[in-house]
Amino acid sequence: MAQSERFSNLPEYAFPRLRNLLSGLEPGGDPVVMTIGEPRHALPDFVAPVMAQSIAEFGKYPPNEGAPELLQAISDWIGRRHAIAVPPAQISTLNGSREGLFNAALALCPQDKNGARPAILVPNPFYQVYAVAAAAVDADAVFVPATAATGHLPDFAGLAPELLDRTAIAYLCSPANPQGAVADVDYLEHLIELAERHDFLIFSDECYSEIYRDTPPPSALAVASRMGLIDRVVMFNSLSKRSNLPGLRSGFAAGGAENIRRIRLLRSYSGAPLPLPVQRVSTRAWSDDSHAEDNRRLYLAKYAIADRIFGNIEGYFAPQGGFFLWLPVPPAVGDGEAAAKKLWSEAGIQVLPGGYLARDTEAGNPGKNFIRVALVDDAQKTEAALNRLKNCLYQGG
Numbered sequence: 001m002a003q004s005e006r007f008s009n010l011p012e013y014a015f016p017r018l019r020n021l022l023s024g025l026e027p028g029g030d031p032v033v034m035t036i037g038e039p040r041h042a043l044p045d046f047v048a049p050v051m052a053q054s055i056a057e058f059g060k061y062p063p064n065e066g067a068p069e070l071l072q073a074i075s076d077w078i079g080r081r082h083a084i085a086v087p088p089a090q091i092s093t094l095n096g097s098r099e100g101l102f103n104a105a106l107a108l109c110p111q112d113k114n115g116a117r118p119a120i121l122v123p124n125p126f127y128q129v130y131a132v133a134a135a136a137v138d139a140d141a142v143f144v145p146a147t148a149a150t151g152h153l154p155d156f157a158g159l160a161p162e163l164l165d166r167t168a169i170a171y172l173c174s175p176a177n178p179q180g181a182v183a184d185v186d187y188l189e190h191l192i193e194l195a196e197r198h199d200f201l202i203f204s205d206e207c208y209s210e211i212y213r214d215t216p217p218p219s220a221l222a223v224a225s226r227m228g229l230i231d232r233v234v235m236f237n238s239l240s241k242r243s244n245l246p247g248l249r250s251g252f253a254a255g256g257a258e259n260i261r262r263i264r265l266l267r268s269y270s271g272a273p274l275p276l277p278v279q280r281v282s283t284r285a286w287s288d289d290s291h292a293e294d295n296r297r298l299y300l301a302k303y304a305i306a307d308r309i310f311g312n313i314e315g316y317f318a319p320q321g322g323f324f325l326w327l328p329v330p331p332a333v334g335d336g337e338a339a340a341k342k343l344w345s346e347a348g349i350q351v352l353p354g355g356y357l358a359r360d361t362e363a364g365n366p367g368k369n370f371i372r373v374a375l376v377d378d379a380q381k382t383e384a385a386l387n388r389l390k391n392c393l394y395q396g397g
Contacts, residue, residue, distance in 0.1 A: 006135045013128065014356035021337055021353070022344050029348030032377075032385040036352075037177070037324065039244040040376045041298055044291040047245070050281045057276035064273040065264045066093030066252070073286040074252050080289070082222035090260045092267060093274055093282075097207045097238040097251040098129050100263070101171070104203060104234055105133035107266040108259060109168045113200075118168035123154040125178055125358035125367040127205065130171040139168060143359045147366050152181035152317065152326070157194055164198040173205040175217055178357055178372040179326040180319020182212065188223040195232045201259070202233045207251070208322035210242040210292050211299050217321050221254060231256030234263075241323070242292050243285045250274055250282040299323055302375045305383045309390055325373040326354065330394060336371050339393060343371075347392040349385055 011017070018035065065071070071088035078086045094100040110118055120134040124143035134141035142163065144154035156170055172191070174183035183191075195202050204220035221235035238251030253263055267273075274282070285291075303318070306325055310316045315328035329339040336353030343349040354370030373389065375382055 006138060007132070010132065010135065011356075011359075014352060017356050018340065018350075018352060021340060022350070025341060025345045027344055027348035027350075028346040029388065031348045031350065032381070032388075033350045034373045034376070034385060034389075035350050036376075037241070037374050038246050038376060039241060039295075039323075040378070041244045041295055043244055044285065044288070046284050046288070046291075047281055050284050051277050054277040054280040057280070060276055062273040062276045062279060064268050064271060066091065066274070067276065067279045067283070070279045070283045070286070073283045074254070077286045077289075078219075078221075078254060081216070082219045084222045084225040086221070086225075086254050090257050091252055091254045092260055092264045093279070094236070094238070094251040094253055095272055095274060096240060096246075096249040097205065097236040098127075099271070100236050100251060100253040101127070101129050101203060101205060102133045102136070103266055103271065104236075104253060104259075104263055105137050105139075105169060107262045108201060108234070109137040109139055111138075113166045113168050116166040119163060119166050121154070121156055121159070121167055121170040121200075122359075123171065123173065123176070124361065125354060126171070127173060127177050128357070130203075131359065141359075142167075143361050145361070145363065145366050146176065146179065146181075148315070148317065152176055152179035153183055153187060156191060161198070164194065164200070167198060167200040169201050169203055170195065171203045171205065172220065173208075174220070175208040175212065175319070175321025177205075177208065177322060178324045178354065178367075178370075179317060180322045180324055181317075182215075182217045182320040183220070185218050185223055188218060188220050189227065192220070192224050192227055192229055192232055196229055204233055204235045206235055206237045208241055209237060211296055211323055212321040213300065213303060231259065234259050239282060239285050242295070244295060245281075245285065248278055248281060250278055250285075298379070299375065301379045302382050305379060306375065306386060309383075309386045313390075313394055323375045325375065327371050327373060327393075329369050329371060333393060335368050339371050343389060343392055347388045349389050349392070351389070 118139040120139045122130045123146040146154045224233040234255035240246040352372040354367030358367030
């Protein structure tokens with residue numbers, strides 16, 4: 001397939017679609033934007049001083065794979081958080097996790113798998129970069145439902161063995177975007193065993209791993225390491241959610257030595273290294289856990305608010321991690337698009353139709369009758385907005 005044709009069937013990205021959907025509609029109240037996963041909590045207080053102290057380093061070319069101090073800080077954090085040893089040589093810095101989730105497919109997906117066109121497994125609904133990465137490497141993107149029936153996680157084990165035999169990569173997001181489901185150790189062990197049996201990689205998107213209720217979500221890389229199968233998993237994380245630093249564009253990939261060597265090699269030709277002042281701030285952020293714990297407590301308060309407001313709504317799923325609500329749309333309202341238009345025109349609340357985060361399949365679009373709501377404002381604003389949302393969409397139900 002010609003490169004220019006690989007992306008011809010991709011739908012428009014979610015946020016331009018939303019702008020078009022709401023075009024011409026006036027907000028029916030003070031506007032509240034609850035669409036994008038952009039944290040609005042305060043930055044850590046060390047960001048500005050560390051950036052200022054290293055400002056002259058904008059005049060230097062930075063190391064592409066990451067400064068030694070930053071790689072060590074990430075290695076130390078993985079050790080503290082997940083109780084496994086991942087040396088700096090098995091880590092690569094990234095311009096946020098999205099870059100890595102895309103480029104790792106370029107670096108690690110084979111041209112064919114067992115003599116056939118490779119398949120890349122994608123949860124449905126999903127973070128949209130997964131499907132674009134599959135298109136970029138000319139693989140078949142296979143959308144695997146992640147619905148209430150499957151615990152809001154994809155049932156990869158339920159796929160046909162013939163498909164799994166030509167699978168090169170399976171993407172997994174835990175805590176899941178948009179549903180907030182967490183893959184437990186048992187789920188991860190079975191997935192890693194499946195990957196070993198059918199010889200595919202797991203790209204574990206863990207960018208929401210530090211926002212959770214009670215139990216820290218396990219890492220697929222940690223589970224694989226303890227199973228002696230670390231080469232089966234590449235882990236991705238960033239400071240965007242953990243440290244309220246989405247604009248810093250600082251993340252990392254970690255995994256087996258050969259996988260990270262190939263990711264680093266690709267980045268040495270095509271990747272943009274993080275500026276050294278950004279790396280200095282990142283080093284401090286990964287070295288400090290207290291601000292991340294403070295941040296998590298703010299989200300815990302918002303979980304409690306959401307549970308109180310929506311706990312009696314049929315189909316409500318209390319998120320176990322992340323900061324999104326995946327709310328069912330009442331049949332009388334219609335689908336997610338109808339709900340988004342109603343909420344904006346009647347209540348001034350902007351949400352994302354769930355169908356924009358999923359893909360149509362023979363079984364339908366699993367996000368069509370949902371909306372995604374981002375809990376990114378402070379607790380007071382969030383509570384007021386969620387009450388308005390409930391009164392508009394569920395008629396006080």
